[in-house]
Amino acid sequence: MSLFKRSVTEGLGTFWLVLGGCGSAVLAAAFPAVGIGLLGVALAFGLTVLTMAFAIGHISGCHLNPAVSVGLVVGGRFPARELPAYIVAQVVGGTVAAALLYFIASGKPGFELASGLASNGYGEHSPGGYSLAAGFVTELVMTAMFVLIILGATDRRAPPGLAPIAIGLALTLIHLISIPVTNTSVNPARSTGPALIVGGWAIQQLWMFWLAPILGAVIGGFTYRWLGKEEPG
Secondary structure, rough: OOHHHHHHHHHHHHHHHHHHHHHHHHHHOOOOOOOOOEEEEEEHHHHHHHHHHHHHHHHHOOOOOOHHHHHHHOOOOHHHHHHHHHHHHHHHHHOOOOOOHHHHHHHOOOOHHHOOOOOOOOHHHHOOOOOHHHHHHHHHHHHHHHHHHHHOOOOOOOOOOOHHHHOOOOOOHHHHHHHHOOOOOOOEEEHHHHHHHHHHHHHHHOOOHHHHHHHHHHHHHHHHHHOOOOOOO
16 A cells, blocks of 8 residues: 555544544533533544544554654554654644534534634643643653553454454543543644644644653653563573
8 A cells, every 4th residue: 555545544534533532522512401521522532543443444554643653663563754644644634624623613603713622732721720741741641551552452462353442442541531631632633733723822832732742652662662572482
């Protein structure tokens, strides 16, 4: 499969992740009487990865996330030379999804972009008012664990065919833990799309949602590479 086709597939998958995950937060989380709440949003993000892993995992690997791609490079599962193409495609897919979500959400009277479009933030823009330090550590640790789970679930020694379920549930759990802290990123492409639409504070705080997840991915990649290495004898 060509790199171009795999990159387009990554863009499509990331589009689905942002539209499904952020869309559930913006359109359905607090919908009158039947809002899905934090649990529903967490589940929606997990389901986007679960469904795409089955749909496109055999085509592109279903990274859907620049941090995951970096972690897979560090873990020895993905060639570094293909990393730029994947990251560009992921960011483009996430941005297109955010633009579509804005179009849909703005069709409701009273919608205000200032509400954030499910953007990630810290300090006064954290859902629970958590500090920059708390947000940074949360994003770093959650991404490290996510990458470690991905590498473990997709290891050739792991039970075959179950990786999408483990990865989808892992992302659900991560959101259950960290939505109150940062609105949960662990994915620079997921953060970039809404931030580009919202602008202002979302752009100013975006650096953290690139740096912390990528550092976490590097840690997760190195950790699993060490833990999972087969030893002689």
